[in-house]
Amino acid sequence: MKFWVGVTDTEWFNFLSNIAPDEVNFWQPSGNVTFQALKPGELFLFKLHSPFNFITGGGFFVSFSRLPISVAWQTFGEKNGAASYELLRSRIMKYRVQHKTYEPDPMIGCIILTSPFFFTKDEWIPVPKDWNPSLVRGKTYDYHEPIGAALWLAVQERIQNKSISKKVNEKDSIFAEESSSYGPEYLIRARLGQGAFRVLVTEAYQRSCGITGERTLPVLEAAHIKPYVDSGPNKVNNGLLLRSDIHKLFDLGYLTITNDFNVEISKRIKEEYENGRDYYLLHGNKLKAMPSNVKDCPSREYIEWHNQNIYVP
Template sequence: MKLFIGVTDNDWFRFLRARNAEEMNFWRPKSTAGFSAIVPGELFLFKTRYPENRIVGGAFFVRHTTLPLDLAWSTFGDANGVDSLEDFRDKISSIRGDNDHNPTIGCTILTQPFYLNDNAFLMPPNDWAPNIVMGKSYDATIGEGLRLYQLILLEISSSDKVLLYSGQRIADNGNRRYGDAQTVRPRLGQGGFRVSVLDEYERRCAITGEKTLPVLQAAHIKPYSKEGPHAVSNGLLLRSDLHTLFDRGYMTVTNDLRVKVSRRIREEFSNGRDYYALDDQKLKILPEKIADRPDPGFLEWHHKNCFLG
């Protein structure tokens, strides 16, 4: 297992700590091709810049992607570490040194964070070089990586904040001093759900194949308000009008992944020709991983509880 120490500014960290944010976008001002330093479920720690130069908290890595600035804001809002879209745009512009109104930026999605108190900040690893600008990964099972991992777990457990994932304790809060370095399955928040569905569906509408990014939306099959999880298997990437019809029951997807359009569109609106053309069509786009494809249980729930028939 590895951990990554990312360099950030103090304002970003304190802004999110004050709001006790449950997920965040650790953004970069320019689009970056990828992030392979750690894998989903590994620790991503926050280190402030000099002169403070301390480990101040961390979270669990979900994924890295790129998004237009306005979409990053609509997806994460103040979990980007600023108050408003205008402040976000000004901050990005000042760092980039250009006037691009809506640049594509790098987005590292993190979840289930912990925030250290000021008197609990930790020194960075002994071999940390002052010229590191972005961050550095460490093996969490040996050397400085293991030492830091153990200090983090000790700090969390001593403050009575025990992290739970899939029923398993990472820190055992007194039963043992240190936990074993391990990867966990990160629990997605709303923003992480949206980005994960977007990327797993190749940024294309599942029904039509539409790829105009501003009109694509991540739909829950079973609504979160009805205890549907933020999981890709409970999601569909849909064009905005199809998302509306799906949520309101005028459209559903069957267990064999075919679109079903309700007769109520015609009855209530004397229209719907374009939508009826989609009836009985197989979904055009599906996630590559079987586990991320629409779960039959959620599809059945939608058919029984939402679809208008």
């Protein structure tokens, strides 16, 4: 099994280690890169920029996505490793010196990690002996090879003292099954945060509103079918990607979807606001965007809960 050691911005690490969030966006300044080194739930370790040749923490990989800086900020806020949007943008632009053309809202690469952990300085681990100082992004290691096994053992000893296992919530875990391949249970039960939920739902719906087909990313939001406050999980099959106004109406019970994925619009819109013509045009339509993976499609259980507890015809 593989894990990744990624070269990490020191300011990013210092800021996040102070606030200890439930998830982080390990951003890449260029939107032209991709990240395919890990599968969901696998380990991603932080290695600070030289001269700090130490591994200082890590997290568990959820997904990779390309997002405009503004959407990354809307989605993760301070979990991007900066106290404000302006500071985040300035740090990213510092690394984008090769981009000569001005871009008001450039795309960046977003490596989404959940259940991050941060070592105290006395816990920092020296980089492995085969680490090449010229590495810009990072390096893959294998648990079953001597160098990787030694590094994993050192990380595992430090993780045991962290509260990672206490953060794990089965209803939001990346995997539904346990696997002895990874050792500690928390490695395969990494909890999905709200930001990761939004990214996964956005990608599952091919960046299109499920009801209208709208593709303007800044106005698309990940809606919970069964609200999180009512024990609805951060899982894609409890999500819909909706245009922001549609999302509000869905949450307030003015519209819903049926078990066969048809749209229903409540008569309350016309009764209460004497309007709603554009919304009633959607009534009876099939969803215009759906996940390609059947297991990510809206769950009948959550749809029925929404129709019984939130939607009023």
